[in-house]
Amino acid sequence: MEKDITIKPLSEIDYLKIHGRTTGDLSPLTLFWTASGIELNAKGAELWIEVEVDYEQYEPWISIVINSTPVGRQMLTKGRYWVCIFRGMNENVIKNVHILKDVQAMNSDPSHLLQIHAVKFDGEFLPVEEKKYKIEFIGDSITSGEGAIGAKQEEDWISMWFSAIDNYAVLTANALQADYRILSQSGWGILTSWDNNPNYNIPDYYEKVCGLLTGEKNELIGAFRENDFDAWQPDIVVVNLGTNDGGAFYSPEWKDEETGKVYKQRLNNDGTFHEDDVLAFETAAVQFLNKLRQYNKNAQIIWAYGMLGTPMMPAIYRAVDQYKKNSGDQNVSIIQLPNMTEETVGARAHPGKLAHKRAAAELAEYLKQFLYK
Amino acid sequence: MEKDITIKPLSEIDYLKIHGRTTGDLSPLTLFWTASGIELNAKGAELWIEVEVDYEQYEPWISIVINSTPVGRQMLTKGRYWVCIFRGMNENVIKNVHILKDVQAMNSDPSHLLQIHAVKFDGEFLPVEEKKYKIEFIGDSITSGEGAIGAKQEEDWISMWFSAIDNYAVLTANALQADYRILSQSGWGILTSWDNNPNYNIPDYYEKVCGLLTGEKNELIGAFRENDFDAWQPDIVVVNLGTNDGGAFYSPEWKDEETGKVYKQRLNNDGTFHEDDVLAFETAAVQFLNKLRQYNKNAQIIWAYGMLGTPMMPAIYRAVDQYKKNSGDQNVSIIQLPNMTEETVGARAHPGKLAHKRAAAELAEYLKQFLYK
Amino acid sequence: MEKDITIKPLSEIDYLKIHGRTTGDLSPLTLFWTASGIELNAKGAELWIEVEVDYEQYEPWISIVINSTPVGRQMLTKGRYWVCIFRGMNENVIKNVHILKDVQAMNSDPSHLLQIHAVKFDGEFLPVEEKKYKIEFIGDSITSGEGAIGAKQEEDWISMWFSAIDNYAVLTANALQADYRILSQSGWGILTSWDNNPNYNIPDYYEKVCGLLTGEKNELIGAFRENDFDAWQPDIVVVNLGTNDGGAFYSPEWKDEETGKVYKQRLNNDGTFHEDDVLAFETAAVQFLNKLRQYNKNAQIIWAYGMLGTPMMPAIYRAVDQYKKNSGDQNVSIIQLPNMTEETVGARAHPGKLAHKRAAAELAEYLKQFLYK
Amino acid sequence: MEKDITIKPLSEIDYLKIHGRTTGDLSPLTLFWTASGIELNAKGAELWIEVEVDYEQYEPWISIVINSTPVGRQMLTKGRYWVCIFRGMNENVIKNVHILKDVQAMNSDPSHLLQIHAVKFDGEFLPVEEKKYKIEFIGDSITSGEGAIGAKQEEDWISMWFSAIDNYAVLTANALQADYRILSQSGWGILTSWDNNPNYNIPDYYEKVCGLLTGEKNELIGAFRENDFDAWQPDIVVVNLGTNDGGAFYSPEWKDEETGKVYKQRLNNDGTFHEDDVLAFETAAVQFLNKLRQYNKNAQIIWAYGMLGTPMMPAIYRAVDQYKKNSGDQNVSIIQLPNMTEETVGARAHPGKLAHKRAAAELAEYLKQFLYK
Structure with missing residues (x-):
């Protein structure tokens, strides 16, 4: 079964599809964001990947999806080692293999690292389909899939409760047969974080590969480089911020x-919000819309909000009005996502699997008008 | 986070609940059957288990269930090593941790092995609830959860497509808040296997711990010992054989x-079956009912059949009639499970997750009458 | 709107499709059985039907289905009068109109009568599609749709709680795009009624148009005539008796x-059944199978049982075994229908709408193998 | 069964609950609006109601709900006559009977009329529960339930396709155990109708009992009288206008x-809207909010919009902002209802039963915060 299995660095693989915003480096490939990963069409019997993993507090997890069906999900502990993806399969059949980082970029743990160095394989790789559409999702804990897995009673803020699989963003993109990238960070907002920290805002870091990370190591591996926007221009940018x-x-x-x-x-x-x-x-929202347009010239921008209540919706409508008036740009709109209910709550009082599923159904339906025209 | 983390052999754990038929040995514990495993109520921040794994062809997989919610599922490759179950959790909160073998006992791979030696933990274990009821499930690939995970297109007969989680037996027991044991082997029957091999029948091996295994190693670790029936007497025995x-x-x-x-x-x-x-x-079915009654004096015996068609149902009814007439024992009955449909098919043309869910709903409803009286 | 509206006796309508077993008389047409009725493809703006209704205790109800969608359901009180089916519609569009008797033949009320004399219409009728398949359903209260409509708390045995719309038989036939006939009577069985009355068995009356009715009036209108089996030979006969x-x-x-x-x-x-x-x-079941085969030479005969428990299933299996052995006829089989649950119970502790829907899903799936070959 | 059955004018019934905005007259009672009707707790065996019905084009329909379950729905043709609601029931059991007008007030048919004069009954009436909450719904065709019944292919604008049963407003109120009133008119808006007619706006007629009706007959029966707002003050006013x-x-x-x-x-x-x-x-929306507040001093006002797209949502947000700023009144908010999809479309390209069900689920969940505090 294991005859002829050989090691190949990622850089030598003919057909490797990379998901998620990253540096472009392949030796190794760093997976920064939620739902970033690699996809392969593998014709062979046995496949392993060589990972390098580090963290101080928050370890990475991966999900393994074979032929569009999730089949594994596991914690990756520290070290550089091989993970077996499949073995004993029919060597003549092509398997679509997609390995996703299940955990968000971790601003608060500078050591958090997930890299892929190489594969070990006994067959050949074939081209992977480019999807017809591209969608970028920008958000907070909701878009990081925090609480989309785990029991309702869970309260710990740990990697285990993050999911890229039961995540409305991935579900929406899959429903629309679109490629996707996610930029998200739990607790962060447009202007400040949930606890009023003005440094924890997503817009300030949008231009960088993964600018919200910290530490020297992340600098070395390229997290703070300018993102290459030309290389991947989305048809739609979904902003799920404001919560x-x-x-x-x-x-x-x-x-x-x-x-x-x-x-x-x-x-x-x-009990109302102070006007200033x-x-x-x-104002911050308008500025972010300006920045998004600067980097995504032709994308529809959709503000999708409401899975954890809608107190900011009037302000979001005002900001979008303001932006459209100032810019004359009409390709911005708002959709209210279905609020989480007692039936759909997940871990950590966050949207559960069912809440993500419902949100994805509504959002995919809404996005169709911009794609299928 | 990792201060005070200490290694304990399983035999020194105060409150360890073992699921599935096994030898009684704890140094190490061998997990033979589908859905066998360990359960702990763990008050601490970080937990690892030390596994020993071997195989020639068919590797074991495990699922990790925290607070009754599946959170991980992974292949276990060869070797003796530590697997991290959780880390970074609140040390003052009790977590119910259940680790299940996702793969059936493997008659065709004498090297297939999954053992647990020890845990590494920084807290204390507390008592695990005994469920009020006990159910034993005896079956074939359906009861092994073959195809309950994986894409419809999958055709390889490999460990990856077996599931103890989306398995009707486990779903039924969970719905009834019952403890459970599963004895099952893909392809096997009451009289012969699907390909007429008369040695591949479940009844002949029922008395042993895991008699259908093969090889010296399995003999050494106790697979062929007599099972201790007194130690675990089920309220219900479900027989899902005949397919x-x-x-x-x-x-x-x-x-x-x-x-x-x-x-x-x-x-x-x-096109009808030859009468002889x-x-x-x-006759084999009647004999098996006799044997089941011999070892399970007070159990309701339920023949549950039909997830992959019902050609043997008339014969099963005749066998049960015959058994009841001969024995005077009325505590045997038959339930037809819902047939798999195009919508509910899983991998390898076997019942998928939805088929198992529907079967479990019907079966749990039927079993209630014997438990809640 | 009402210009040119003219009265036509049923006998003068070019394209009239009659559902349900009846005498062949059209002046007037008598609707005896549950779900019997008329179907028209009506191109015109306004349509009325002239009914004649009588009863002592149990009045008829009808459901009106336009373009395969139920739009009305009403009690018909005594008298001969016109009922408006639609008005104000586009006169150039063809409407498929199906009017069904929602209530079973009423053995216990000899006065119970529903006849249709004529239509009043301002357009023309067009041909009505013959379905590719024909299914006959023979049953008791379940097949009469008793309790398929009405609140759970209802206990009165009255016409209002009968439904031909949310009835598994009609749902099954519709799912398979089959024409159907229903013969059913609440409380009756194969050998006796629920209260041991040996006269209240369905088999004795099978040959007649509606033999289980009583009274001189029913004799006059032809209920006791021999049924013309040649005129309508089903592909499948479903027997839902035994409860x-x-x-x-x-x-x-x-x-x-x-x-x-x-x-x-x-x-x-x-607590077991007395053997004799x-x-x-x-014996009665075998005889009924013989009789069914006599009148339905080429039909698959399906015994469908289990919506209100399965105590007779072993006996049904024995009877079918016996029949097949005696006759050599293999075209008889058994399906267990899903048992009613607390969630699916309807009025009068009978299967509700959801129970009928589930039973129809299973039954239709099972019947496909006999139709689509 | 029919012994002792006696006629009682509505005005002599001890416990009669009237639903929907009407004049207060009982001799007879006029039902103007969608889902207006009467409710009785009837202890007796047989109940009839005497209706008076007229129309030129658009006839009324009623639904009959017994013990909270719909059991009948029928067209009412012209004339004054008796309609049987139930018969043959247990005379000692109390039945909750609710009869609803299934069709909206008909601005375009001055002859459209549904009145109830009297009941014929053989028992006694008992008090009908007052619900804890009151909700008023103001809307257009969506709130009139246009298309909530009937096949997708239906295109005629006729009474038959209106439903007060599968209507989100009624479903929402029922889910919240609230009494409700509906004021609605297909095609009408806040400022103009769908075809720019400025006379067809709901706000101008809000103060009258049913001011949007026309004709002398409606004047005579009181449609244009001032509504008695003190008699029924809602906890919530839902405005579903703008479409x-x-x-x-x-x-x-x-x-x-x-x-x-x-x-x-x-x-x-x-393609954008002209700013003026x-x-x-x-401006019209702000004025309507002012008017609503004038007549409903303590109600939460909820603008619920989106079942047929959301082009006016930014304007609605601006109007609500404006109103809140001007008035200082914070008890106004907006909810976006789920958009109709291909799966949930009903007749006449309007929301179908499933679209109403989904909207009601979201709306009821949203309204809970204002009721259960």
Whole structure:
């Protein structure tokens, strides 16, 4: 069974499809973002991949999808080693193999690392289909699939509760037969994080390969390089942000220990949002739309929001109105996603598998109008 | 995070629940059957298990279930090594951890082995609930969950397509909050295997721990010891056999190379079963019912059949009639399970996840009458 | 809108499709059985039908189905009068109109009558498609759709709780695109009724148009004439009987007031069925199979049983075995229908809409093998 | 069975619950709006109601709901006559009987009339529960349930395709155990109808009992009287308008034949809405919110929109923003309802039963926060 099995560095594979925003390096390939990964059409009996894994706190997990069906999901512990993907299969049949990082880029763990060096295989690789459409999803914990796996009672913030498989973004793209990239970070927003930290906003890091990471190692492997936007221009950009900006109004202030400056999105006495603060959010949203358009000239931009409530929806509508008026650009719209319910809640009080499934059904239906025309 | 993490052999764990028929040995524990495994209530932050794995052809897989929710499923390659179950969790919270063998006992691979030696843990274990009811399932590939995972197009007979999670037996037991054991082997029947091999019948091996295995190594680790029936008396025994006995009528003869004797369940010219051969099946079925009653004095015995068609159902009814008449024992009955459809087919033309789910719904509903009285 | 609307007796309609076993008379047409009715392809704006209705206790109801979609359901009170089926529609569009009797033939109300005399219409009728297949359903209250409509709390035995629409027989036939006829009577069985009355068995009346009716009026309108079997030969006969025969074992004896003779299907002390009595059922079942074959030379005969439990299933299997052995006829088989559950129960503790839907899904799937070959 | 059955005018019934906005008159009671009707707790065996019905083009239909379960639905043709609701029931059991008008108020048919004069009954009436909450729904064809019944191919604009049963408004109220009233008219909007007619707007007629009706007869029976708002103050007002205002942008101009004035919501060359015209809509929306608040001092006002697309959503958000800023009133919010899909479309290209069910699920979930606090 294992005769003729040979090792090939990724760079020597003829037909390798890479998912997710990354540096372009293949020696090794770094998987930064949720649902980034590799896809192969493998005609052979046995396949292994060589991974290099590190972390201080938050280990990576991968899911293995064979012929579009998830068949494995496992934690990757530290080290450089071989993981068997399949063995004992008919050597004459082509298997579509897709290996996904199940965990988001980890801003808070500079050591978090998942790289693929090589494959060990006894057959040949064939071309992998390019999908007709490309969709980029930008979001927070919802888009990171936090809580999409795990029991309702789970409360720990750990890698195990993240899923790229039961994730509305991946489900939506699959339903539309589209390639996809995800940029997401739990707790982050347009203006600030859920706890009013103004540094934890997605827009500031959009241009970089994976700018929200930290640490020297990530610098060395290219996380902070400029992203090559020309190489992958999406047909649609879905922005699922605002949930943490809404939360900031209900969270304590955040103090910048260096400057002593305090940040807080304020509530009025009657429970409504302070006008100045919600305006700051709107301004940030308009700026982000401008930036998105700058880098994605022809994409439909869809703000998709509502899986964990809709307090920011009026502000999002105002921001989109403002952006359209300023820019004259009409290719921006808003869709409200179905709110999580008691039946669809997952782990960590986040949307569960069923909530993601429902959101994907609504979102895919909405996106059709922009793709199938 | 990893301070104070210590290794404990299984034999030194205070509260260890073992699922599945096994020898009683803990140094190490051998997991023979589908859905056998260990269950722990673990109060601590990080847990690993030490496995020992071997095989020539068919490797073991495990599923990891935390707080009743599947969170991981992975191939176990050869060797003796540590597998991390969780890390970074709240050390003060009790996690229910259940690790299941996803693959059946492997008659055709004498090297196939999955053992657990020890755990590495930084907390304490607490008692695991005994369920109120016990159910034993005896079956073939259906009960082994063959094809319950994987794409419809899969045709390889490999470990990857076996599932103890999306398996009607486990789903039924979970729905009824019952403990369970599974004895099953793909291709085997009551009288013969699907290809008329009379040695590949489940009844002949019922008394042993895992009698259908082969090879010296399995003898050494106790697979052929007498099973300790007193230690685990089920409330219900579900027999899901007959599918391969039916198939034998449509398969070529099997020749015993040693004796030269040829075995074949014959079809008449009009396509009906030869009377003598179907009678041989019925006789074997009656004998198996006698044997089941001998070892399970108080269990309801349920013959559950039909997920892959019902050609043997008349013979099963005759056998059960015969058994009841002979024995006076009324605690035997038959339920027809819902047939697989185009919508519910899984891998390898076997029942898929949805077929197992439907079968479990019907079977659990039927079994309630014997448990909740 | 009502200009040019003219009255036509049924006998003068060019293309009239009649559903259900009836006499052949059209002046008027009598609808005897559940789901009997008329079907028209009507190109015109407005359509009425003239009905004649009578009853002492149990009034008829009808359902109106336009273009395969139920749009109305109403009680028909006594008298001869016009019922409007539609009005104000586009006169140039063809509407498929199907009017069904929602209530079973009523053995216990000799006055129960539903006849159609004529239509009033402003357009023309076009040919109605003959379906490729024909299925006859023979049953009891389940097949009469008793309880398929109405709240769970309903206990009255009245016409309102009968449905030909949410009825597994009609749903099955529609799923298979088959024409259908239903012969059914609540409480009746193969040998006796649920309360041991040996006169209330379906087989004795099978040859007549609607032999289980009573009274002079029914004789006059032809209910007791010989049925013209040549005119409508089914591809499949579904027998859903046995439920009341099973009930008879648990019901008090029935005394024939004329002869003083007492009838009772007996239970043994251990709760099993008395051997002689269950044998009497089996004998009656074999005889009925003989009779069905006599009148339906080429039909597959399917015994479909189990929506309200399966106590008679072993006896049904024995009867079918016996029949096949005696006759050499292999075109008889058995399917177990899904048992009603707490979720699927309808009115009067009978199968509700969902139970009928599930049964139809299983039955239609099973019947496909006999039709699509 | 029919002994002692006596006629009672509605005005003499002790416990009569009236649903829907009406005049207060009982001799007879006029049912104007969709889902208006009467509810009785009837302890007796047989119940009839005396209706008076008229129309030129669009006849009324009713649905009959017994013990919360729909059991009948029928067209009511012209005349004054008795309709039997039930007969032959257990005289000692209380039946909850709810009779609903299935068809909207008919602006275009001044003759359209449904009145109830009296009941004929052999038992006694008992008190009918007041629900804890009250919800008013204001809408267009969607809220009239147009197309919620009937085949997809139906295109006629006739009464038959209207449903108060499979209507999201009724389903929502039932899910929340709330009493409800519906005010709706197909084709109408906030500012104009779908075809730019500025007279066909709901807000102008809100204060009257049923102000959008026409003709002397309707004046005589009180349709144009001031509504008694004090008598029924809702907890929630749901406004489902805007769909036809959106359509007006894509429809030809409407010319007032008397004044010669032409009305048209204009599209810009790039397909966007003309700023002045969409502003006119927003102004009308703000005015309507003001009017709603004037008459419903304590109600939550919910704008629910999206079942047939969301082109007006930005304008609705701007209008609600504007209203809240002007008034300081925070008790207004917006929910986007799930868009109809190919799977959920009903008759006349309108939301079908399944679309209404989904919308009701989302809306009920959203409304809970305002009721259960």
